[in-house]
Amino acid sequence: MSDLAHSSVRPGGPGLAIGVYSDGRLIHHAAAGMASVEFEVPIDTRTRFDIASMSKQFTATAALLLCRDGRLSLDDDIRKHLPELKLSVPVTVAQCLRHTGGLREWLSLSMLAGRSLTRITQAQALAFVAGLTEVNFEPGTDFSYSNTGYILVTSAIERITGQSLRAFTTERIFAPLGMTDTHFRDDSQEPLARYAYGYGVSEQGVRRADTEECAVGDGMIVTSVADLGPWFGFLHDGRVLGADVRDALLERDDTNAPYALGIYHTTVSGQPAFGHAGGAPGYHSQLLLLPEQGIGVVVLTNNTSIDPGRVGYQALRLAAGLPDEARLALIEDQAAAEALSGFWHDSGTETTFQIEQEDDGRITLTGGGGLSGTFALTSDGTWHGGDNRLRVIDGEIMAGSIYAPGRARAFLPCAAPVEGAMPPAAVYLSPEVGTLATITDEGVLELGLSLVAPIEPAPDGCFSAGMVTLRPDGDNLLVSVPGTYRLRFVRQPDGTRPVGVPPGLNLTA
Template sequence: MTEAERVDQLFETWNNQDSPGCAVAVMRDGNLVYKRGFGMANLAHGIAIGPATVFHSASVSKQFTAFAILLLSSEGKLSLDDAVRKYVPDLPDFGVPITLRHLLHHTSGIRDHWELLSLAGWRYSRDLITDDDILAVVSRQQDLNFQPGDEHLYCNTGYALLAQVVKTVSGQSLRAFTSARIFEPLGMRHTFFRDNYAEVVRNVADGYVKTELGVEISNTNFDTVGATSLLTTVEDLALWDENFYHARVGGPDVIAGMLERGRLNDGSEIGYASGLGIGTYRGVRIVEHTGGDAGFRSDLIRFPEQHFSVAILANLGSIVPSDLARGIADIYLADVLQPVQEPAPNTFSQPDANALELLTGYYTEPRLAGGVARLATHEGKLLVGYDIEYGRYALEAVDDRRFRFSDFPNYEIELEQQEGQPATELTSYLDGKRRYQYRRLPAYTPSSKELADLAGCYRPVENDMPYEVNVTEAGLAFKSVKSQEITLTAVAPDHFLGDGDRFTFTRDADGRVTGMLMNSGRIRNFRFERL
């Protein structure tokens, strides 16, 4: 069986007229050695996907925004150490400088605009979202997630702001600038930043998601660029990819800048450069970025030492292009990839039900803004979940106090426990390196009076969308006019979990409830005041 035939097999699931699918391109030594489409670009009209099908590429867009910034820097029109407010004065003054470099590396501490918009009432991919909308919610931010440069936390807002910087410095929209300076010189004839969601685009794929009712359309509704909204094809991405070897556009210095990893204030290097992730796969260096918006998924992965790359653009939300791209690399680069390290067989006897029960409960890590881990049992197995109400990942014991994730054996946890007593601490490890230490929370069930004391109307201090906290049969529920109701699960007095978010009610010196703090994946200590 040829390499191409083996690649075909990876995509066989979507190779029919009843399913969305993806376009695939494989590049080796500057040549397109494989390109094909699988599934349908438009189910309603029976239009198949091909290598020339145009897709929304989601966060794969970020590398092009970063490239535009580095082009302007190379021409002396800006410095990466310039303060963002020099070019975007609507950004609040947080009392500390936030630079373009911080935005490029996701180290700014600014909150992510998708979550800010959601809290302000926007419904993702249903209500129109514009650059002005993003600037409006960003301009009302009162706090940062952390001091700029202290941490790396992925933030779409940074790249939306960088698009505004390009516009201010060049006098052109990001779309016009990148088309003239990047896409046209490279012959990327079907690539551009879409800044009008209603624009008619030839040969463009619709996005889809699977639901209980079947496959449904799931398109973006964005008039915003920078962090997302690049339309492209896998054939055009092949032309872009080759520029990293020959630097026809930008020159060697810009290419080198694209691959320079960010550094934190403590001097440590992160795995993110300018719109690109730098890492390894099976012992070989890779440069990669994925994307996901609505029903679209994407991945562009490069193996620079092997001059080998894979581009995948998909229009079904359940497709995982990064896994498929690695599967393609397994086929073409089998002679250079290191063998997959199989976990050592686990012969340790698993604890009985009584022993597992002593481990169950909630644990919290203060360094993660009150992040919570929950251990629970199900059908004789220990499960762990982070910031969710029920365990998500199965664990298996490897010694008396240490467990590894059944599906991800390089992740482990260790429990601190006295003989016959409930565990008191949980420490997480990745590849044997200690990461976080959680302390067990005492078991807690709020009384009906305690719940009633927390019920009321709360307003985010950074927008005007009121939220109701109501007492229900399940406990507390959190809802606004435009959001779905979130059930809140108590983990400690005044501390609750809901839909992956953490809610902490605040009180004054007399014990009266005055507000609430919300923590989620990309927002920390977002404040609500009680009305």
Template sequence: MKKKSTRPFRLAAVASLLVCASAMAVPTLPLDSPAIDQVFKAFTAETPGCALGLYQEGKLLYAKGYGLADLNHQVPIRPDTVFDIGSTSKQFTALAVLMLQAEGKLSLQDEVSKHLPELKGLKPAITLEQMLHHTAGLRDYNELLMLAGHFGEDVTTADDALQRLAAQRGLNFTPGARFSYSNSGYFLAALIVERVSGQSLDAFLQARVFQPLGMKATHVRSDHNQVVAHRASAYSPTEHGFAIDMSNWDQVGDGAVQTTVQDLALWDGELARPRVVDAKLLQAMQQPGRLNDGQATQYGLGLGVDNYRGLPRIQHSGAWGGYRAMFMRFPAQQLGLALTCNAGQANPLALSQQVVDIVLADQLAKPAELKRPAVADAAPAGFEPQRFEGVFFDAENSQLLKIKRGGDGQLKLQRGGSGGVLMALSAQAVQTKTGITTLTLSDDAQSLSVQRRDEAAPRPFKRLPAYQPQAADLAALVGHYRSAELDTQWQIRLQGQELQMKARNGQSSLTLQGRDLIEGENAVLTLRRDAKGALQGFVYDSDRSRGIVFERR
């Protein structure tokens, strides 16, 4: 970390405050600046940070910057600082599609290949509506480009992404069968807007949304070389301080909107009291999608639809490179919030909810109380933590989770690249510390039922037998593997006794969890063999990209 600055404008670098007089006339919003400041105390005159905006019916009640927009030049974050808002952009793409449907130029029921013939080979057919509701089953193009070997700092174009999607010969699931967040649908939706309207997504939105609303600093950035006035650089923490974390990918639709918390006040006002956009379109964006079986999701068209501590809420977060963002509205309270950050370590959802806890303290239900962690003198009767330890596999979704005891004796869950402490509920059940996920052990301890609050049904995970690979098992995997769909080659190699995967853009560790099951970083590789048992390759499965075949060379 740098030494503390002694420059005379250090206090100005901490924050730039703007409070409209209208805030004084709204007694229902008891804004407590010191309390809100405490939420953002980690962002200082030496770090990147965030800008916060609070709105009521489009009126900017409170706007403040915390931290620096540019570490090189010690430029403070202000309410007019421009940020990339990542996936928070999706609501504008969805609106553009709805506008074209209202004009009769397309329909949400259209098959995507009607407008993008490059995707005719992708079966079964998917609709625009399924894409926008994240129920199409499309593999995520961001992950596909990364799997193909691209770095974030590489220059990639819309054509690069479209070619990768057109080369895919499978979906993650039957369209409409489930919800799975995918950037591909919104990237493709932007291409469709451009082909149907004859305008770029930016030109379309400028003419119909941004300029009419007076959002002068807002635009869709499709050229990584474009100079953007007052734009914050993005950073992520490293062991040596902060490093620039920005991308040169030029796709739009799923992200790429550049804006400020001041401009987002105008958008919040439009959602509260439409004057430019047809109110029916805005209402449609806030209606949850439905699966083939009629089950409602918690996602509309470019906006999440849920509730927070008893209050209905619409929201969408964003993350791209080191940028983080959140847009949130509580319609009944007519409270809007926007948070834009250039700090990769920032958690926009958690930060936003802490602000809401302050502003709407007298209207929120009490948080659900969680059980205390299982300890020797407080464990439920019959609770034996060692019965939960092991590796469990969900074959249908190709997901692994591991449970083990840490040095402090507490059970800990690892799933993909994340994990945390588990808290005992009973002899057979544990819960994540957040309370979002409950894991119930079968009587014979050979399976787990994993239930998330936001999922209708639990997922079954079967215990994998203990497996200790021999040196010959590891050596047999060494070689080169190619994916035709990604047009890329990976190498599995041994570094001492560690199995590693090497691709153009880096390497990662692999763990053999069974004869034909390899655990990677946020993915599972299932080995494929011929009738005689000879290794032919593997299938790559992750949350957002499933069924990608690699053949052994």
């Protein structure tokens, strides 16, 4: 385990801690790298990290405790507890927690608005999403990972209990379990003992990259490898908090999709497992548990160049004595590669990519929102490209990552970009979030308070500007970014330039 930890870290750089757990106890651990590069403080088992979205299982557990108290139901329309929400359709608490409510991603919306997450509060985050009326899809019919659902459930918990999520979870979860080093960090300026600074690490060097928002529930728990043992005991058999809560946490919906409540189901070397990953500025994390063996691992990092999923899966195989995943034979099939060449589009997310055939029977995919890379056909009929997989079914490409908790996306062939095309120069405004988009005469998109990017033709009649996809819709514009799809921007009268800061994102609220 020590070799695995040290192989992931550059000398003197930020690093990681790995914990292995059995029967609610930390039985093996390894650490490498620095909690503070500036002060040369090494990481150990008591170093505390921001675990980002790994926090979601704790928020879901808090909601389930309130369900057991009779104060909340997973079937409740979230608007029952947050009547200021303007959603045009009901979204249940369960759909918020399972990412099946179609809720638009508040983090991508804040990026569109150009508002830094620094010091953004729970109240500001709620005020920002309260004006949303439309959803990405009919609730309950699809999966789209959205932190918004967890912001809403956190706000509902606070309304019901009259306590902050930090206070409620400390009283009902962490204190009973004896997890004294774990809490929701709802004040980013609060100094914390033994806290690892966050770092972005790339070929250009090491830079500080701390998480600074104060909204919680979708993330923002701080904890250590040493403190997580009792949580693995609860995940294994429900001890202390109750087997009913543990079982409900792991229950899937009627579609048997991998994502449960803040936990997703997966396999490790063919063995059933469950867990959750996390990623935030400066921090990555991964938790995994093999329920049949009762063995779990956690990987906590303050180094963005480390992939905690790969480290975590390998650590769990080592701890449980499981073999590596079987390698499939590669197949060179020029006809199969040629059949995939061209442009492809996912209508659900407005994601597009291009596939080009290589001389050796491989294909190269560009675009695709994280799917880019070179893929090779394997003996099971799947195209492998790093962590991503492509499978062709009835003329569709089903694409996804082996580490992604949701469903694979379906891509269909589409038209190539139209060379020289450009949407009309105009000013557009989103009625839902109050964000302004301007397309200049020079073909540049100015979006929100800070995003500026040149516009290029994209497949299927769309246009791209950095990570933003634009689709003309009559006189209006549909804007898509990861987690938020087809957000309508209404064209304003020529010559007007409305200004303002979207609700909830002003600095003084």
